[in-house]
Amino acid sequence: MHRLHARYYIPMELSTTDLSDLHPEAVAVPMVFQAFGGKRRFSGRVRTLRVLEDNALVRQVLEEGGEGQVLFVDGQGSLRTALLGGNLARLAWERGWQGVVVHGAVRDAAELKEVPIGILALAATPRKSAKEGKGEVDVPLSLPWGEVVPGSFLVADEDGLLLLPSPPSAGQSGG
């Protein structure tokens, strides 16, 4: 529907810029990621994972299910192996995850864009990860831009990521 009075239109989802203005204390992660998934805008309660070139725990946590949640994987910035590909992305979608953020690499980029969740990563690379199960689940992640705390609320859009202590309330409106 064409909106003649577009300036009176109040978006249901607040942008990260509006939210950052409302919550200057929130951790803001710049959009250093590429958007590989079918959705650029997503949000949800955060679970965390710290791994290094090993993605057995990524599968394990995604299998637990993540209705309304976002998995933030700190792959420590390594681009040597992919921590998620088409199979894990489809698993995430089937299990209700809103998105997966990978501070590291993914693969199967052509498949990822068909999966209707948010998938952010630094790069794509062909090589798979180890499956030994090394890593830490639900730990605070120290990233160059601030700390990503499990249980916080993540909002992602074209401008970056914002991490809030709790979901923004419906009464907040952007300007």
Ligand SMILES: O=C([O-])CC(=O)C(=O)O
């Ligand atoms: O299983 C892996 O290592 C990642 C992958 O390729 C997929 O999710 O399809």
